[in-house]
Amino acid sequence: MYPLTDEALARDGKVLILAMDHGLEHGPTDFEAVPETLDPETVFEAATHDAVTAMAVQKGVAETYYPSYEDDVNLLAKLNGTSNLWMGEPYSPQNWSVEYAAEIGADAVGYTVYPGSNREPEMFEEFRDAQESARDHDLPVVMWSYARGQGLKNDTKDEVIAYASRIGLELGADVAKVKYPGSKEGMEWAVDAAGDTKVVMSGGSKVDDYQFLESVEAVIDAGGAGLAVGRNVWQRENPERILDALEKVIFEEQSAEDALSEVES
Amino acid sequence: MYPLTDEALARDGKVLILAMDHGLEHGPTDFEAVPETLDPETVFEAATHDAVTAMAVQKGVAETYYPSYEDDVNLLAKLNGTSNLWMGEPYSPQNWSVEYAAEIGADAVGYTVYPGSNREPEMFEEFRDAQESARDHDLPVVMWSYARGQGLKNDTKDEVIAYASRIGLELGADVAKVKYPGSKEGMEWAVDAAGDTKVVMSGGSKVDDYQFLESVEAVIDAGGAGLAVGRNVWQRENPERILDALEKVIFEEQSAEDALSEVES
Amino acid sequence: MYPLTDEALARDGKVLILAMDHGLEHGPTDFEAVPETLDPETVFEAATHDAVTAMAVQKGVAETYYPSYEDDVNLLAKLNGTSNLWMGEPYSPQNWSVEYAAEIGADAVGYTVYPGSNREPEMFEEFRDAQESARDHDLPVVMWSYARGQGLKNDTKDEVIAYASRIGLELGADVAKVKYPGSKEGMEWAVDAAGDTKVVMSGGSKVDDYQFLESVEAVIDAGGAGLAVGRNVWQRENPERILDALEKVIFEEQSAEDALSEVES
Amino acid sequence: MYPLTDEALARDGKVLILAMDHGLEHGPTDFEAVPETLDPETVFEAATHDAVTAMAVQKGVAETYYPSYEDDVNLLAKLNGTSNLWMGEPYSPQNWSVEYAAEIGADAVGYTVYPGSNREPEMFEEFRDAQESARDHDLPVVMWSYARGQGLKNDTKDEVIAYASRIGLELGADVAKVKYPGSKEGMEWAVDAAGDTKVVMSGGSKVDDYQFLESVEAVIDAGGAGLAVGRNVWQRENPERILDALEKVIFEEQSAEDALSEVES
Amino acid sequence: MYPLTDEALARDGKVLILAMDHGLEHGPTDFEAVPETLDPETVFEAATHDAVTAMAVQKGVAETYYPSYEDDVNLLAKLNGTSNLWMGEPYSPQNWSVEYAAEIGADAVGYTVYPGSNREPEMFEEFRDAQESARDHDLPVVMWSYARGQGLKNDTKDEVIAYASRIGLELGADVAKVKYPGSKEGMEWAVDAAGDTKVVMSGGSKVDDYQFLESVEAVIDAGGAGLAVGRNVWQRENPERILDALEKVIFEEQSAEDALSEVES
Known part of the structure; x- marks a missing residue:
């Protein structure tokens, strides 16, 4: 982790x-x-909402749409990804080189690894190259770290989530994105295990407002840096409202309840 | 997608x-x-017919025959391909480098990917290199995007075709070539899913004139950019006549019926 | 195919x-x-016989013996090959780089591909690199194109041989070497399918003089460019005599019968 | 082995x-x-204790924490590693390039190989590149050499440990880290088999003070260079005390008993 | 084969x-x-004995010990090798690059290939790179050529040994090291099959003096260049004595019997 590479993704240390x-x-x-x-x-x-510190998209979407938003949005280049039509052992091919992401104006890069998959070794090796290339371009690195594959029965057990965030630290991520382990205590372990690497919760599939904000509150209470969210924002009719609430929970450290009642008023 | 790279393949936005x-x-x-x-x-x-905006061939055919047609035909270098003697899980090896395609005078490059195949990850990685190299040479990229392999039972379901065209956008194709989903509605979804990436229908095996033109009409009505066609042109005794009709349907937005009656007159 | 690259392998368009x-x-x-x-x-x-337009050997044989023959023999560097001790799915590893073949003085390069093998994709990719590198060194390319492997029951059916020669054209070979399909008609299809790529018959295992020359005559009648032969020459007690006869059939377009009676007289 | 490359890891030849x-x-x-x-x-x-000649960590931990300790600690960059969530045949992917380790200020590099694994060949090849690159950067190389995988029933048999240390010598390690074979005699064979390559014992899981120090004493008596230890130090409430004792056993060649009674007094 | 590259390994054409x-x-x-x-x-x-024309070791042994012997011993860098803990289909990973071998002062390089193994193709490809790189550094190449793997029942049949030595010639080795086929006639075929590539017998496991020298005599009588020997020299109490005898059989072309009685006297 390089102290300098944090600004592109964070505001006041929150993400x-x-x-x-x-x-x-x-x-x-x-x-x-x-x-x-x-x-x-x-x-x-x-993503132009003040609360959003970066937007994560694949290469083609960035090439096509980012030029109109480069003044208002920080680009987090999601370098790898796969379709769900494919049914092999968890693996995520790299669809975008760091060099080309930098050329397009990326402010940071993101990379998925699946510890526990049969293909963990390849993903670690490919992450190595991406991470070291990102260092050459002074781009911070976010690891989507999801234990998955083979013998993993329950990938949200506390020790598995803590292991996932620790792998972020060990392999050189600046931010580790992990699943919510279900409790503040679980998240605390994940945060501690990651040392100076920031930990953000993965938003997951859409749940109701209070349930969602409550988990974010627990992440912040646990010392987490924030959230990486997709469906829980843009699958809502009014994404701005939930972003307002998230801003209060993450950056102003309000409770979920207070944040909700403020945006409802 | 780069706005500039479109001209080689399109006329008035149609293909x-x-x-x-x-x-x-x-x-x-x-x-x-x-x-x-x-x-x-x-x-x-x-291919010298005015309606044709580009011709897609493999390397050896381009090396041998394109020099006589370079003033009259735009070359779409089809970079990968395989024989049907081979019976493995869907995959398409790259037979032509972008560098050499550029050297021979290609105006654009084409690449097949099979989302859903066991070998989807490799194809995504190889497409990455081809696409980024095409960017270096300012060549637009057409993705032949056909969901295929493993557990895919029906690869022309609407959501599978829309997924295929979306993958074109996500991975950075300028044009996505997909199978016809069987209806205008299905095609609309595919066109919307692709965002600013243009969508063209894959011609498929030879059918009768009206049935063929009707599907092209539906593509145009659905907002598609046109067609990539082989057998439905050159397996006809009189390819010029069907190209005349296609010109009317695609570029003049006539109905299949009108176009047919005009070329028959 | 480049018109210029033909001279090293051919005389009057024959091989x-x-x-x-x-x-x-x-x-x-x-x-x-x-x-x-x-x-x-x-x-x-x-190989110093006037009828021979090139000699095909592996790297080590070329390194060791070619220096004494470089004034009298054209070297066709056979770049890949495998032993028959190995029993995997048909594949042929590359034993010689194009760069080093050029350095040793090769006049052309040869490469085996097995369309239909499980490993067809790799062979196509490796052929790509060899072919493009040969273009950089202005060396013509001969493809040994033998459909083989998996589900291929009869690799000398007319359509399989025609497919094999077409693959030579599509992938950028200047000469395609295919098995004799058993008839002049079969060979005609193979020759037509290859377009401007020259087609030569593969000599195969030793047969009697007349039977051998008759098949060569059929190849020439079918528009083929000639022959690539091994055992049918050097497994004969008197190779010069059969080369004399081949010269008459291939370059003077005599019938097998006439050629044989002349060399017997 | 290069005599010059030893100083970064050793003091008076001990490690x-x-x-x-x-x-x-x-x-x-x-x-x-x-x-x-x-x-x-x-x-x-x-690790700032005088007894410690180097500290081994993964890339991300070094990037984040080493800058504060670079004056007091020698950095041994552990280049490869894997999680225990993954259950394939023993293998360890490289997570850190030698070039980048050197850039961060590494004083030496470490690499795990598992002789006997199905993936032994790849690990040997990857070790080759790491070792030769380390030579280019004048960094000594420590091989974690653990026979493991397939048919290996007992990986602490004397001959297996001696084989592991010999592989360190054969492949070009400066230090071989092997498991303790259970006796001084076993260790002597391992030390002799490694020739001029230094041998250190792998600390293993935590045991009681005397048992641990006694095995270290046996290593020193057998001519070993010392120890690579983790849990037996930092899983103790008072790591300084055991490091004091280790300093006496390794560098002052005291008996385990004497060392223990001194630190207890 | 390059005539110039022979001197480093041979004396008067013997090895x-x-x-x-x-x-x-x-x-x-x-x-x-x-x-x-x-x-x-x-x-x-x-190895400082006059009879020894080169010594073959792995990288680490060369790095550590060769500096003291470089004036007295020719270094044959054995580039690949594997442990016998590993039990996969015969294969030998490359542990030493040609570039680094040259840097250390190697006079020649050695490489094992196992024709007949499932992994024959990879080994041929890797041998290609090693051989061509050796040519760039003007280093002669010795191929350890042992038919092995899959369906090979008896790898010392005459035709298998002759095939192995021929592969040395075909792929560009200067010296082929093969197993002794059991008779002078078998060895003659192997020598003839290798053309101008020199053939040496592989020493194999230790046998009694006369039996060993007799097989060497047969190799020399068959036109072989000599011997590559390990255990039959250094597993003897008095290696100098057997080297004296070997010098007589190989370089002075004495019979095994005469050589033995001379060294016994």
Whole structure:
């Protein structure tokens, strides 16, 4: 971790990444609830909200839409990804080189690894190259660290989440994005295990407002840096409202309850 | 997608690619119906029709025949391909480097990916290199995006076609070539899912004039950019006549019926 | 295909390649019938015959023996090959780089591909690099194109041979070497399918003089460019006599019968 | 082995490596006994003890914490490693390039190989590149050499340990880290087999003070260079005390008993 | 084969390679009969005997011990090798680059290939790179050519040994090291099959003096260039005596009987 590489992703040490790589990872059915989100512009518009510290997209979306938003949005280049049509042992091929991400104006890079997969070794090796290349370009690195594959029965056990965040530290990520272990205590272990690497919670599939904000509150209480969120923002009819609430929970350290009642008033 | 890279493949934003990589993909039996098409010159002659915005061939055919047509035909270098003698999980090896395609005078490059195949990850990685190298040479990129392999039962379901076109956008194609989902509605989803990436229908095996033009009409109505066609042109006794009709449907936005009656008159 | 690259392999557009890679492909038992052919010099001597337009050998044989024959023999560097001790799915590793072949003075390069093998994709990719590197060195390329592997029951069916020669054209070979399909008609299809790529018959295992020359005559009648032959020359007690006859059939377009009676007189 | 490359790791020819790559190799549960060791600073503090000749960590830990300790601690860059979530045949992917380790200020590099694994060949090849690159940067090389995988029933048999240390010599390691074979005689064979390559014992899981120091005494008596230790230091409540004792056994060649009674007094 | 590259390995066209890669290939148990041979110096001392034209060792042994012997011993850098703990299909990973071997002062390089193994193709490809790189550094190449793997029942049949030596010629080795086929006639075939590539017998496991020298005599009578020997020299109590005898058989072309009685007198 380089102290200097943090600014592109964070504000006051806190992080709110808006992610929209679901078109690749899940396919267009993910956008059916709110059909206009099929258009990346809709989501880029949401990313101009002050609360959002960076937006994560795949190469083609960045090439096509980022030029109109480069003054208002920090680009987190999501370098790898795969479709869910494919059913092999968890693995995520690299679709975007760091060099080309830098050329397009990326402010940071993101990379998925699946510790526990049969293909963990390749992913570690590919992460190595991406991470070291990012260092050459002074780009901070976010690791999507999800234990998955083979013998892993429960990938949200506390010790598995803590292991995932620790792997972020060990392999040289500046930010580790992990699943929510289900409790503040679990998150505390994950945060401590990551040392000076920041930990953010992965937003996951859409849940109701209070449940969602409460988990974010627990992350902040546990010392986490924030959130990387997709569907829980843009699958809502009014993404701005939830972003307002997230801003209060993450950056102003309000409770979920207070934040919700403020945005409802 | 780069706005600038579009001109080589399109006219007024519309696309009609004449493809003749069937000698590699299907073998010479594909040319038996109209034996003179075994000779690439016959098909290059057809490609001089005003309606055709680019012709797609493999490296050896380009090396040998393109020099005589470079003033009249735009070359779409089809970079990968395989024979149908081979029966492994869907995959398409790269037979032509972007560098050498550029050297020969290609105006654009084409690349097949099979989302859903066991070998999807490799194809994504190889597409990455081809796409980024094409950017270096200012060549637009057409992705042949066909969901195929493993557990895919019906690769023309609407959501699978929309996923295929979306992958074109996500991975950085300028044009996505997908199978016709069977209806205008299905095509609309595919077109919307691709955002600013243009979508063209894959011509498929030969059908009768009206049925063929009707599907092209639906593509245009759905907002698609046009067609990439092979057998439905050069397996016809009179390719010029069907190209005349396609010109009317694609570029003049006539109905299939009107176009047919005009060329019949 | 580049018009310029043809001269090294052909005379008046006809081709007679004398091949001696059997020490690698078949092992030394192939030389037992005429023991002195175990010594590469014996075969290089035969290659000085006027009828022979190039001699095909592996790297080590070229390094060791070609320096004494470089004024009298055109070197066709056979870049890949494997032993028959190995029993995997058909594949042929590259034993010689194009760069080093050029350095040694090769006039052309040769490469085996097995369309239909499980490993077809790798072979196509490796052929790509060899072919493009050969273009950089202005060396013509001969493809040994043999459909083989997996589900291929009869690799000398007309359509399979025509497919094999077409693959030569599609992938950028200047000459395609294919098995004899058993008839002039079969060979015509193969020649037509290859377009401007020249087609030569693969000599195969030793047969009697008339039967052998008759198949060569059929190749020439079918528009083929000639022959790549090994055992049918150097497994004969008097290779010069059969080369005399081949010269008449290939370059003077005599019938097998006439050619035989002339060399017998 | 280069005589010059030894100083970074050794004092008076003796070696005491403090290793903390357990966060990657074993996960955060390894730190539960002494929770503050989850924080790498705690272990770096321990590494400032005079007895420690180098500290071994993964890339991310070095990037983040080493800058504060570079004056007081020699950095042994542990280049490869894997998680224990993964259950394939023993293999250890490279997570850190030698070039980047050198850039960060590494004084030496470490690399795990598992002779006997199905993936032994790849590991040997990857070790080759790491070792030769380390030579280019004048960095000594420590091989973690653990026979493991497939048919290996008992990987601490004397001949297996001696084989492991010999592989260190044969492949070009300056120091071979091997498991303790259980006796001084076993260790003598391992030391002799390694020739001029230094041999250090791998600390293993935590045992009681006397048992641990006694095995270190046996290593020194057998001519070994010392120890690479992790849990047996930082899983103790008072790491300084055991480091005091290790200093006496390794550098002053005291008996385990004397060393213990001195530190207890 | 380049005539110039022969001098480093041969004297008067004869070759006696002393090999000591057994520490890697067989493990330290190979040295138990004569324990001091565990120390590479003992074997390097033996290699200073006038009869020895080169000594073959792995990288680490060369780095550590060769500097003291570079004036008296020619270094044959054995580039690949594997442990016998590993039980996969025969394969030998490359542990030493040609570039680094040259830097250390190697006079020649050696490489094992296993024709007939499932992994024959990779080994041929890797041999290609090593051989061509050796040409760039003007280093002669010795191929350890052992048919092995899969369906090979008897790898010392005459035709298999002759095939192995022929592969040395075909792929560009200057010297082929093959197993003794059991008779002078078998060896003659191997020598003839290799053309101008020199053939040396592989020493194999230790046998009695007369039996050993008799096989060497047969090799020389068959036109072979000599011997590559390990255990049959350094597993003897008095290696100098057997080297004296070998010098007589190989360089003075004495019979085994005469040589033995001379050294006994």
